[in-house]
Amino acid sequence: MLPVVSAQDIRDAEQAWFDAHPGGDLMAVAADAVARAAAELVSMLAWYSEPPTPRGGADSAEGPTVVLVVAGPGNNAGDALFALAGLPDLLPDTELDLVVWPCAGSTHADGLAAAKGVGARTVDADAALSLAARAALVLDGVSGLGGRPGLEPAVLAVADACRAHRTPVLAVDLPSGLVADSHEAHACFTADLTVTFIAHKPAHVLAPASGHCGEVRLVDLGVAAPTSDLQLVEESDCAAWYPTPDASSDKYSRGVVGIDTGTDDYPGAAVLGVAGALWSGAGMVRYAGPWRPADLVLAAHPSVVVPVDPADPGRVQAWVCGSGWPGPDAERLARRVADDVPVVVDAGALGALPDALPAQSILTPHAGELARLLDVERAAVEADPLTHARRAARQTGATVLLKGASQFAVDPDGTALLALPGTAWTATAGSGDVLAGIVGTFLAAGLPAARAAVLGASLQAATARAVRAAPIPPERLAEQLGVIIAHWGDSLRP
Numbered sequence: 001m002l003p004v005v006s007a008q009d010i011r012d013a014e015q016a017w018f019d020a021h022p023g024g025d026l027m028a029v030a031a032d033a034v035a036r037a038a039a040e041l042v043s044m045l046a047w048y049s050e051p052p053t054p055r056g057g058a059d060s061a062e063g064p065t066v067v068l069v070v071a072g073p074g075n076n077a078g079d080a081l082f083a084l085a086g087l088p089d090l091l092p093d094t095e096l097d098l099v100v101w102p103c104a105g106s107t108h109a110d111g112l113a114a115a116k117g118v119g120a121r122t123v124d125a126d127a128a129l130s131l132a133a134r135a136a137l138v139l140d141g142v143s144g145l146g147g148r149p150g151l152e153p154a155v156l157a158v159a160d161a162c163r164a165h166r167t168p169v170l171a172v173d174l175p176s177g178l179v180a181d182s183h184e185a186h187a188c189f190t191a192d193l194t195v196t197f198i199a200h201k202p203a204h205v206l207a208p209a210s211g212h213c214g215e216v217r218l219v220d221l222g223v224a225a226p227t228s229d230l231q232l233v234e235e236s237d238c239a240a241w242y243p244t245p246d247a248s249s250d251k252y253s254r255g256v257v258g259i260d261t262g263t264d265d266y267p268g269a270a271v272l273g274v275a276g277a278l279w280s281g282a283g284m285v286r287y288a289g290p291w292r293p294a295d296l297v298l299a300a301h302p303s304v305v306v307p308v309d310p311a312d313p314g315r316v317q318a319w320v321c322g323s324g325w326p327g328p329d330a331e332r333l334a335r336r337v338a339d340d341v342p343v344v345v346d347a348g349a350l351g352a353l354p355d356a357l358p359a360q361s362i363l364t365p366h367a368g369e370l371a372r373l374l375d376v377e378r379a380a381v382e383a384d385p386l387t388h389a390r391r392a393a394r395q396t397g398a399t400v401l402l403k404g405a406s407q408f409a410v411d412p413d414g415t416a417l418l419a420l421p422g423t424a425w426t427a428t429a430g431s432g433d434v435l436a437g438i439v440g441t442f443l444a445a446g447l448p449a450a451r452a453a454v455l456g457a458s459l460q461a462a463t464a465r466a467v468r469a470a471p472i473p474p475e476r477l478a479e480q481l482g483v484i485i486a487h488w489g490d491s492l493r494p
């Protein structure tokens, strides 16, 4: 897991480093990392283009390779300008045209002097705009940690031109226009690669801002990352947490998932949740709901055990409730809560919460359901999802898995795990039903609630990424979960 850290905590860590290393030069290390990443991008794009010339508009087919720095007034520009100064040494065989647009009038003086020292020229806004359409690379050094929302019109025009002409953009620390601590996507640069320092900031990992960062490359600069109560889950964590069976496993030790979802009016939710549970690796699934969904579950999944009396379904290690319930049903939920095993509380069941849930239970709201749970406007949740998820976890004593473009599992003590990113293709009816079943499998296998929740969300998200940019119904996506589980297993082999 990687800590996700606020701008102020990064500044404090830098200050502590400077205090311990008088005269130290972090900017040199940062600029070196940016220069290497920039050289890599320029070389890669030259290698891919045929004939070997920079990407860009028609007139880019001839002449030197243009690298344009859009330089703001602060240290972020210093990183970009020193990086530009380092490019000729890293690309000795490339004829470079190094260009700087000091978009705020003045810029980092030492950085500009270093860039000019290797032949860089400065240009005005009009020239920068025209170069943005045909540069091999634009280095966005307008703002980083000190960024405020949005861009000046002339800077925004350059950012737009880069997008329109698919000019590669390397953002230094953060795409300018974004605010490090915010998930909001203000008008900003859209980067192919963001080189950031010391630790990820919220904007790098929280949608929609994160969608503008491209690949995020973390460079530690030799500064210890601050601790954080928000951690980014990595694929290696998921691989380590996945409950892989071994020779001693049987269906009970792997976990029996009880599913009480669906109604005669909405039977599909039951089939979907069961699919999620089975394809994510449940030892056994007991379906204990109404007869119409029960028949459909059995027809789709004959391995499921359906008790004659849903009130007496046999032993389970976790329950999944609420998907496909048309509204709150306190009595139906209370019957499962009485078993005192962890419960995944989804959809309709979220409106019928008892005073206390069994330990390790998980609520799985989306933004609208979380808003109803907290009696606030949905817009308030969307403006600050993490704070609201934390409030719900504290109030209910349950772990909250907030679903959406960025998915967090938040424990009652406020610690939050951010799931692997997915794709917008899973924004379909039924994805949540499948996810509830997946999470039920991991709870039944004995994982702590936050891990079960974030592992389930990550598994579904990673599977969606693996099937790439294409629509896929949630029940079909569920059938592909094993691709990622196998991949995680492979990654653990020496």
Ligand SMILES: NC(=O)C1=CN([C@@H]2O[C@H](COP(=O)(O)OP(=O)(O)OC[C@H]3O[C@@H](n4cnc5c(N)ncnc54)[C@H](O)[C@@H]3O)[C@@H](O)[C@H]2O)[C@@H](O)CC1
Pocket: 014, 026, 027, 028, 030, 031, 072, 073, 074, 075, 076, 077, 079, 104, 142, 143, 144, 145, 146, 147, 148, 149, 150, 151, 152, 172, 173, 176, 177, 197
């Ligand atoms: N503090 C340090 O020791 C280090 C800082 N580094 C770099 O320094 C950056 C932080 O530098 P600063 O504190 O000078 O802050 P920034 O350079 O991020 O931004 C501050 C300046 O940019 C202007 N600005 C902010 N938002 C803008 C916008 N949307 N449009 C136009 N202008 C805008 C502000 O008016 C201010 O003058 C980091 O992001 C990183 O790139 C690195 O060199 C690593 C070491």
